Amino acid sequence: MPTDQIVQYCFSGITVGSIYAIVAIGFNIIYNTTGVINFAQGEFVVLGAMTAITLAARMPLALAVGLAALITALIGALVELLFIRPAKQPTVLRLIIITIGVSILLRETALHVWDEKVHALPFFTGTEVSSVTLLGAHVSPQVLWVLGACALIVAGLSLFFKFTLPGRAMRACAANRTAAQLCGIKVRWMVTASFMLSAGVGALAGCVISPVTQTQYDMGAPLAIKGFTVAILGGLGNSVAAVAAGLLLGLLEAFSISLFPLAYQDVVAIVVLLAVLCFRPSGLFGRRDAHAFGEF
Amino acid sequence: MKCLQWFAIAALASVVGGAWAAEGAEPASGPIKVGCIFSVTGPASNLGAPEKKTAEMLVEKINAAGGVLGRKIQLIVKDSEGTPEKAISFAHQLIDEEGVLAIIGPSTSGESLAIKNICQENKTILLSCAAAEKITDPVAPYVFKVAPKDACAAQWIFQTMKELGIRRIGVLASNDGFGLAGKEQLEKYAPQDHIEIAGSEVYDKATTDLTGALNKIKGQNVQAVVNWSTVPAQALVAKNMKQLGFDVPLFQSHGFANIKYVQAGGAAANGTIFPAGRMLIADLLPEGHPQKRVLMEYKKEYEARYHEDTSTFGGHAYDALTILAEAIRKAGSAAPEKVRDAIENLQGVVGTAGVFNFSKTDHNGIGMAAFEMLTVKDGKFALYKRN
Numbered sequence: 179m180p181t182d183q184i185v186q187y188c189f190s191g192i193t194v195g196s197i198y199a200i201v202a203i204g205f206n207i208i209y210n211t212t213g214v215i216n217f218a219q220g221e222f223v224v225l226g227a228m229t230a231i232t233l234a235a236r237m238p239l240a241l242a243v244g245l246a247a248l249i250t251a252l253i254g255a256l257v258e259l260l261f262i263r264p265a266k267q268p269t270v271l272r273l274i275i276i277t278i279g280v281s282i283l284l285r286e287t288a289l290h291v292w293d294e295k296v297h298a299l300p301f302f303t304g305t306e307v308s309s310v311t312l313l314g315a316h317v318s319p320q321v322l323w324v325l326g327a328c329a330l331i332v333a334g335l336s337l338f339f340k341f342t343l344p345g346r347a348m349r350a351c352a353a354n355r356t357a358a359q360l361c362g363i364k365v366r367w368m369v370t371a372s373f374m375l376s377a378g379v380g381a382l383a384g385c386v387i388s389p390v391t392q393t394q395y396d397m398g399a400p401l402a403i404k405g406f407t408v409a410i411l412g413g414l415g416n417s418v419a420a421v422a423a424g425l426l427l428g429l430l431e432a433f434s435i436s437l438f439p440l441a442y443q444d445v446v447a448i449v450v451l452l453a454v455l456c457f458r459p460s461g462l463f464g465r466r467d468a469h470a471f472g473e474f
Numbered sequence: 475m476k477c478l479q480w481f482a483i484a485a486l487a488s489v490v491g492g493a494w495a496a497e498g499a500e501p502a503s504g505p506i507k508v509g510c511i512f513s514v515t516g517p518a519s520n521l522g523a524p525e526k527k528t529a530e531m532l533v534e535k536i537n538a539a540g541g542v543l544g545r546k547i548q549l550i551v552k553d554s555e556g557t558p559e560k561a562i563s564f565a566h567q568l569i570d571e572e573g574v575l576a577i578i579g580p581s582t583s584g585e586s587l588a589i590k591n592i593c594q595e596n597k598t599i600l601l602s603c604a605a606a607e608k609i610t611d612p613v614a615p616y617v618f619k620v621a622p623k624d625a626c627a628a629q630w631i632f633q634t635m636k637e638l639g640i641r642r643i644g645v646l647a648s649n650d651g652f653g654l655a656g657k658e659q660l661e662k663y664a665p666q667d668h669i670e671i672a673g674s675e676v677y678d679k680a681t682t683d684l685t686g687a688l689n690k691i692k693g694q695n696v697q698a699v700v701n702w703s704t705v706p707a708q709a710l711v712a713k714n715m716k717q718l719g720f721d722v723p724l725f726q727s728h729g730f731a732n733i734k735y736v737q738a739g740g741a742a743a744n745g746t747i748f749p750a751g752r753m754l755i756a757d758l759l760p761e762g763h764p765q766k767r768v769l770m771e772y773k774k775e776y777e778a779r780y781h782e783d784t785s786t787f788g789g790h791a792y793d794a795l796t797i798l799a800e801a802i803r804k805a806g807s808a809a810p811e812k813v814r815d816a817i818e819n820l821q822g823v824v825g826t827a828g829v830f831n832f833s834k835t836d837h838n839g840i841g842m843a844a845f846e847m848l849t850v851k852d853g854k855f856a857l858y859k860r861n
């Protein structure tokens with residue numbers, strides 16, 4: 179295989195991988211504060227992108243993206259307040275099933291608010307036809323935006339969780355709910371905040387990927403499956419590990435195309451998921467003794 | 475219990491009565507019943523919805539002009555939601571209970587194949603609006619279709635490639651009925667046109683990234699790429715190729731004949747070459763073209779009434795009804811066997827998809843002439859001009 183083709187596969191893998199990683203980070207934020215996997219995460223990505231597309235027709239792109247993230251964050255808060263908080267006997271399994279219900283609800287709502295057609299945000303830099311050459315490979319400038327956004331989100335979240343009071347409070351909830359409550363942390367509101375944060379991050383992801391992947395009301399579920407795979411692969415709850423796992427899966431998928439027909443691409447992802455669940459349920463980067471599934 | 479018995483008897487009576495009515499169908503007066511099975515809702519709604527609207531519009535027009543042989547046409551439309559099971563049960567209902575002369579539709583190939591034998595066995599004329607070649611090959615005496623064949627689209631593409639001196643190509647297709655059938659046709663006709671398919675890939679219809687697959691095909695040193703699907707990935711292929719700096723002509727199937735995909739592809743869609751019916755370029759046809767008048771008339775009436783663009787699919791319903799009405803007129807009767815014979819002998823019926831010439835062995839009536847090669851210029855469809 180010529181070098182430039184190998185580099186091209188790498189870029190393909192890194193792009194797809196960082197998209198998976200951002201979705202996985204959304205999973206992790208909520209998992210950390212509640213122990214729940216939020217299966218509506220893919221829908222947050224779609225809602226963010228769709229809202230931005232609608233707004234972009236009326237205002238500058240940057241403002242539209244920012245507003246879309248804010249609106250989606252509010253929807254995330256609503257989801258938590260309306261469906262998660264009132265749940266009687268909130269066992270983890272029950273809450274997960276609620277999130278699946280919410281994902282269907284959001285998907286159908288998106289179908290009615292927008293339509294079944296594909297939409298896309300305009301390219302942040304350049305157009306559909308622009309391409310930059312890097313190390314002999316050609317990529318869309320939007321791909322650089324995706325990589326940049328992924329790096330920024332990871333860095334921002336790390337700082338937020340390490341150095342800010344709300345961030346540390348959220349981490350405290352994750353470490354020990356009762357102890358956190360005894361310290362005066364309002365655990366319930368931290369859960370709401372985690373839904374907002376993860377919806378906002380999902381929306382941002384949806385906006386940066388929209389020009390390259392296009393957005394349709396039902397693309398949330400496949401994204402959520404890949405994001406979930408990556409979150410498990412890296413070890414649930416660990417955002418830096420999610421990025422590493424995302425890039426790994428993306429590269430694996432990209433190079434699998436060079437060997438097998440494209441139709442088997444998803445098989446690779448699912449086989450990886452099954453193998454990790456069977457042999458290393460705490461994830462590649464999780465500690466073996468950590469109980470990866472918390473309250474499952 | 476008693477109640478249940480009465481119910482059973484009543485149900486039986488209605489079935490028998492229905493069958494009786496069907497047996498005694500064919501009164502020489504009263505309306506001529508025509509059934510329609512379209513996927514008005516569901517995944518194939520962009521096919522079925524315009525078909526239903528077109529059929530209703532055209533029947534109203536025919537009836538306002540006095541009907542056929544002095545009798546009105548009564549349309550009975552059923553929505554199959556794109557599922558073969560529903561198409562089968564509606565076909566039985568239309569034949570047994572309504573005693574229709576003919577069924578127009580279904581919209582998709584799978585549904586059409588599912589009811590092909592039912593119509594043949596019950597001697598009810600079927601005018602399918604779907605593409606698959608198998609609907610009329612082998613020929614069933616009572617089964618016809620009005621949509622052009624995918625084999626012809628493939629041959630048009632290869633013919634254009636030969637003119638451009640293209641010998642080595644890559645193929646992409648969506649993993650659904652339309653994509654796989656098209657890929658099969660491309661593979662079938664490539665050898666006889668001396669074109670080599672150097673690489674071919676099948677993608678999921680919900681795919682969001684094709685740079686990997688295109689990179690693989692690019693590595694095969696191909697001179698052109700053909701993509702065969704009806705899904706949004708059609709715009710994605712165009713964009714991804716430009717992003718990869720993969721600078722060879724992109725050919726698409728007749729599935730690309732929807733301006734929405736051009737809009738989704740933006741600047742990347744410019745230069746795409748694809749075969750399509752003349753519906754999309756009715757305005758661009760020269761005045762003397764045999765289809766010009768029919769196309770413009772249909773376009774004007776449809777757009778005035780429904781405030782949306784016409785599509786080739788609505789045109790299929792238009793053609794099916796036109797052919798049926800013409801055959802009834804020629805036969806001078808609405809007896810199924812006479813109308814069937816008349817369709818087989820129809821020559822030179824101008825429709826939206828082309829000029830139909832049926833025969834005993836050709837129940838499709840249109841061939842290569844149904845297509846025209848189009849391209850995209852500045853975000854609009856245009857006739858492809860050979861240099």
